[in-house]
Amino acid sequence: MVESAGGEAGDGAAEVLDRPLPEGVRRRVVQIVSDGFGGLTVAELPSQLRQYARFTPTRRAKFAGNAMAAAVEGDTLFRQRIAERLREAQPELAGALDSGAPPPAADPLDVAAAAYVLRPAGWVKLVAAAGEEAVRADAERADEEARAELERLRAEVEAAHDQTRAETGRLRAELESAKKEAESLHRKLRSALSDVKRGEAALRKARGETEAVRAETHTQLSAADSEARRLKARLGETEAALEASRKAAREGRSVEDMRVRLLLDTVLEAAQGLRRELALPPVSVRPAETVDAVEPGRMSPKDIAARALSEHDPAILDQLLALPQAHLVVDGYNVTKTGYPTMPLEKQRLRLLGSLSQLAAQTGAEVTCVFDGAELAAPVLLAPPRGVRVLFSKAGVTADELIRQLVRAEPPGRPVVVVSTDREVADGVAKAGARPVASVMLLKRLSHS
Numbered sequence: 494m495v496e497s498a499g500g501e502a503g504d505g506a507a508e509v510l511d512r513p514l515p516e517g518v519r520r521r522v523v524q525i526v527s528d529g530f531g532g533l534t535v536a537e538l539p540s541q542l543r544q545y546a547r548f549t550p551t552r553r554a555k556f557a558g559n560a561m562a563a564a565v566e567g568d569t570l571f572r573q574r575i576a577e578r579l580r581e582a583q584p585e586l587a588g589a590l591d592s593g594a595p596p597p598a599a600d601p602l603d604v605a606a607a608a609y610v611l612r613p614a615g616w617v618k619l620v621a622a623a624g625e626e627a628v629r630a631d632a633e634r635a636d637e638e639a640r641a642e643l644e645r646l647r648a649e650v651e652a653a654h655d656q657t658r659a660e661t662g663r664l665r666a667e668l669e670s671a672k673k674e675a676e677s678l679h680r681k682l683r684s685a686l687s688d689v690k691r692g693e694a695a696l697r698k699a700r701g702e703t704e705a706v707r708a709e710t711h712t713q714l715s716a717a718d719s720e721a722r723r724l725k726a727r728l729g730e731t732e733a734a735l736e737a738s739r740k741a742a743r744e745g746r747s748v749e750d751m752r753v754r755l756l757l758d759t760v761l762e763a764a765q766g767l768r769r770e771l772a773l774p775p776v777s778v779r780p781a782e783t784v785d786a787v788e789p790g791r792m793s794p795k796d797i798a799a800r801a802l803s804e805h806d807p808a809i810l811d812q813l814l815a816l817p818q819a820h821l822v823v824d825g826y827n828v829t830k831t832g833y834p835t836m837p838l839e840k841q842r843l844r845l846l847g848s849l850s851q852l853a854a855q856t857g858a859e860v861t862c863v864f865d866g867a868e869l870a871a872p873v874l875l876a877p878p879r880g881v882r883v884l885f886s887k888a889g890v891t892a893d894e895l896i897r898q899l900v901r902a903e904p905p906g907r908p909v910v911v912v913s914t915d916r917e918v919a920d921g922v923a924k925a926g927a928r929p930v931a932s933v934m935l936l937k938r939l940s941h942s
Contacts, residue, residue: 521606529578807938816908824913848939853880865892
């Protein structure tokens with residue numbers, strides 16, 4: 494054994510602790526070792542503690558406590574080195590322990606932990622005394638906690654008693670209320686049973702009356718059948734008599750014909766006089782003229798394609814819109830994103846609608862502009878320009894479908910022109926009888942207006 498300062502090889506080194514180190518003393522010993530740990534080099538540390546050399550004292554005490562306690566107990570040289578650091582850190586406490594008179598005001602656990610590390614004469618007694626003091630303090634603390642817990646439990650029991658009494662009172666009140674409600678329900682049940690019995694009696698009576706009415710109806714039907722047969726026989730007799738009277742009337746018809754003709758002439762002359770008095774105009778429309786068809790010499794949308802104009806000549810659009818009752822349907826965003834895609838949507842709409850208003854005024858055609866409602870983050874507050882109908886598709890319906898609905902709504906034979914570069918839209922409206930026109934053609938026509 495290496496002799497250290499303070500007489501390590503004296504009587505204290507021969508003393509042996511015959512019981513486990515009290516937990517409170519052990520924690521203080523670990524703290525002393527953790528504090529002195531930093532003053533040692535890695536070579537001076539036991540091999541099992543070198544991995545904690547860079548830890549802070551708090552982390553060393555937390556993660557290496559058991560290893561440090563075992564090293565102090567089993568490695569005498571390591572304990573002596575920790576004792577030297579303790580003497581440097583707390584010289585007064587170390588000197589008092591070496592003299593055998595520990596400071597009376599010091600914490601017994603600190604004194605016992607220092608004595609365990611320094612091993613002065615009588616250190617075992619100091620550790621044992623600190624352990625007894627810790628046990629006594631723990632017992633007193635446990636006793637205080639038990640008293641406090643007992644008081645708390647008493648309070649809880651009393652509160653529980655009060656709550657139980659209140660709950661019992663409430664349950665009794667609810668029981669009384671339930672009894673009264675049950676009695677009321679019993680009375681209502683008896684009344685309902687009486688009503689059911691009366692209803693059953695009324696039902697039996699109604700069934701009897703129904704059977705009687707059914708029998709009477711059957712009797713009346715039989716009588717009606719007999720009367721119908723009798724009337725049919727009389728009708729045959731009457732028809733025979735009528736035919737005989739007609740034959741007799743034809744023989745003397747000349748006088749009657751003259752009277753009827755005179756009456757008819759009177760009625761016709763009265764009708765002509767009434768027409769003159771009311772100044773009724775002659776009929777200019779005939780039923781055949783209400784049927785929608787293409788007359789000879791009038792152009793239909795399909796006739797325009799036969800003209801010697803370029804497919805993209807905007808003059809074709811003018812010729813289409815010159816047809817009687819022409820209806821121009823415009824796929825709004827398809828046109829604006831073809832002509833001016835970099836502008837905001839709001840300005841695209843305003844520019845297109847302004848141009849369409851001028852076109853409607855020039856041609857007199859009906860103009861409908863359709864926008865896709867899915868492009869909008871909120872409803873549009875827009876005053877449609879004069880002569881242009883503005884429509885937005887509903888949620889779940891595309892502008893293409895709305896255009897097809899507009900085309901299908903028109904009567905067969907009316908000139909309908911649809912402006913869109915969407916091939917699916919163009920093919921669909923063409924099948925429905927409309928004339929598809931590319932968006933570029935409309936943009937060229939609007940740029941010339």
